[in-house]
Structures are given as structure tokens and as C-alpha cells.
Amino acid sequence: MNTPTQVYEPFRAGLPPLRKYWKSLWSRRTFISEYSRSELREQHFDSAFGQLWLVLNPLLLSAVYFLLIVIISGSSDSTRYAHLTATLFLFYLVANSLTGGVKSITAGQRLILNTAFPRIMLPVSAVVIAIFKFLPTLAVFLAIRTVLGLPLTWEMFWTIPVLLITMLLALGLAVTISCINVYFRDIASFLPYMTRTLLYLSPILYEASDLKPELRTLELFNPLFPILDSWSRALVHGQAPLTSHLLIGLGWAIGIFLIGTYFFLSREREFAVRL
């Protein structure tokens, strides 16, 4: 008798066999790239005007917020504008991962009911799409930076680990929220308020160093706080980020990723009956 190609048996509670899961996920990596590509194409980001909008949208946003800062604080300088733009662009990487991720499972209903595949592919694709949308804005920021004549330093390479930490955090958040949305479909409606709150709690409209000491506790509860501050220090000021901020950011990212993924993987087998 042949050996079976597939055996389905009751799962013990908790995680599926991780090695097998990873193999099955890795063999479907073309799905993730193909899905992101078709999604971007469908949103017209393959055309010149689509690309322009991708860049124009965050640029206009940063212009509006800059206006706000100038009006409230009376004056501002070019470094301030650079800080605002750089952090806002990175913030939108996380925010887009969340908005794309939240409905990734519920929108993939047909596929989930019809095909066996690692469900985590769907929120992962949402994050990949957010990264594709982020990359052109990064290029725009580098151009802005050159125009403003900010100094180029070797410390700017700190942006690479900071970006990786942000991606891990975005992935963890997208995976978590996509799973929560299966059980509570109204999370998607709360999401804009949550991201807006997160925006004001993060050092974007202000710099971390401007914060009153009594408000410093904010940074303990907002995972984006240390990350955005490190990003601004490295990319805008050309300085090395604080080690403590890097470590706190990394800790948050790993923590959220592990908890969210555990939650997702131990739940994903029942998505088909919950949709």
C-alpha cells in the first residue's frame, strides 16, 4: 500500500505542527507576491497617476499637519518639517498594514471556504502591500531631505534595523487584528479611531524630546513611540538612536508578533466555520 499524501487527524489544542506549516507557507510565497501585485494593479498603482497619488497623498497630509504645527506653535523650521514627513510616512506603513490586514480574513472568505492553505498568507499579503506603498514615499523623503540640505551621516544606516523592527511590528499587528475581526466584525469600524489616537500619541506632530516629563509615560505604552523616535533620529538628524528605544521597540515588535501569531495559528482552523 502507498503512503498517504495527506493525513488529517484531530489537532491537539494549540498550535499546528510549525515546521509543516512553515513549509506549506513557504511553498506558497508566489501567492503573496502575485496577490500584492494584482491588488496594487486593481487600485491602479501600476499607472503613472496611481503612483503619483501614492506619493501625493502622504505629502499633502504632511503639508496639512505642518500648517497645523505652524499655526499652533507659531513658528517652525525645515528640520521640523523633515521630522514630520519622515515619521508620518513610517506611521502610514503601520496604519496601512492595519487597515489592509483587518479585513484580510473576512474578505478572503471564498478562498478560505474552498481551499486548504495557511490562512496567515492573507494578513502577510496585506503587510507586503503596505510595504510596496511605503517604498515610493521613502524615495520622496530622501529627495525632500536633499532639498532641505540635511547632513548625510553614517548613522543614517540605523534606519535599516529600525525599518525591520517596524515591519515586524506591522506584521504582528495585522495578524492580530485580522484574527480579532473574525470574531468581532465591528473592529474594522473602530480602527480609524484607534489609528488616529495612535497618531497623536506618537512623536510625529512633536518630537519626543519636546514632551513634558509628566507625559513621558506615554512612551511606555505606545510601541510606535520608541520606533518613530529612533527613525527620526537616524533618518532626519543623522544620529544613532537610543539603545534603550531600539530595544524597547524590538521587544514590543517581537512580543506582539509572537502573541498575535500564536493567537492566529491556534484559531485559524475554525475560521472556515466562523465566516
Added chain:
Amino acid sequence: MPSVSSSHKTNEVAVSVRGLGLTYTTAIDRRPTLKARVKSLGRGGKQTRVIRALDEVNLDVEYGQVLGIIGTNGAGKSSLMRVISGILPPTQGRIEVYGSVSTLLALGVGFNPSMSGRDNVYLGGLAAGMSRDEIDSHFEEIAEFSELGEAIDAPMRTYSSGMYARLAFSVAATVRPDILIVDEALSTGDAKFKEKSLNRIKELRSDDRALILVSHAMATLEDVCNDVAWLHKGKLIQRGDPKTVITAYREFLQVGKSAAIDEDV
């Protein structure tokens, strides 16, 4: 993963289901919300119910066999198909699958209606674990079999339900899987396409593949199947020669009708 040619012999086991039980918890609301949950906190209303979908099902499917599955609504037919294709894990028992499986379950292909038929075929195939090259090599045949013409590049939201069904069937049947599972997808589409898909099924049967068809169309099942299983409330009632089982099922439905159980055939 679908392979191009079947290397299996007649009467070799394709799917073996042993002592299968499936119980799951599902939400009562179609759209469970946090708001509803918070509102019912004080009252302690139930949010979920437990469904016993399958109970001690034993079933073997051999290569060369076309197995029809019949039963009333809610008998567990679709659940059984989902467990065999690995979409739902069983609660008890063991399922062994010897070969590649292609599924055409109730909803068919297409997971993003705003994308074109072509994109959906590729994404569906990639999600099922096929490689780009494999889909490339089948795509022409799929497009041709579905008779969609240029509509294949139009967004799927512009498709009629018949076009949907045609594309779905074409995908499932052209990748030439060892085992094909079709859940209530034969009844859609016009007479001409229906005949074409039945011919394809007979072709696959003579090719020594294993087919499992879920349908309410008894005449079709009697025509193409060489084996029929009857499920009722999650239990396997009878299995065997199509004529015998279908006659027994029809008799049961007559009795059911006089007992005022609503059912359409």
C-alpha cells in the same frame, strides 16, 4: 498538488475516512460584533452554538470510482467534503488521502470579485499550492473550456452566476487532479455546459481518477456515479449501488414529506 497524469490503478484506495466525527462551534450571528457581545454581557445570552456535523463516518473511495453523496440539507455533505479536502480538521477519526485533490466546493473560485477572472484563477491556483508554471500550462485550456472568451480579463463582479460556475468548473476539472471533489456545482450553467461538464466527469472516470460529487440532482447522479452514499444528520445511512441507494433515499423523502418535513429535491 495537482499532477498532470494519474499514476493510480483502479481499485487502489484514494481516500480513506475512518471513524470521522466533526463538531464545531459557530457564531449564531452572521456578523458577530463586539457591540452585540457587550450588550449581552449582563443578560448572559449565548453567542455560539455547537454543531455536531459528522458522527462516526467510515468511507473509502477508490480510484476509478465516482461516488455520489446525497442527503437532505444539513446532512453534513459539505462538511464531509471540507474535511476530506483539509479545509476543516476533524474532531475525531482519521482521513488519509492518496493523491492530489482539487476541490470545487459550494462557492467555487474567485475570492476577489473586483479582480479579473484571470487573476482569480492564478490566485486560487497558487493558494491551492500549484506553481505559476503549472497554472500557465493549464490556463489556455481553462479559458477555452469555460467559453468565457474575452470576459476572462473582466472583473469577476461583472460575471453572471452561470459564468462564475463555468469558470469554477473549468478550473477544477482541467488541472487533472487525482481526486476531484465537486459540491453542488453541476446544477448551475446552461444545458449545453452541463452536458459538457458531465462528459468531462465521465472522461475523468474512465481515466481512473476518483471523483466525489455532492448533488441533489438524482438523475445526474444515477447517470454518472457507480457508487452512492447517503448521509443523514451526520451519519452514513447507506452506501452502495446508485439505483438501490437513491430509491431508498426517495422513499425516505416521501415518508418525510408526509411527516411535513420541508424538503425540495
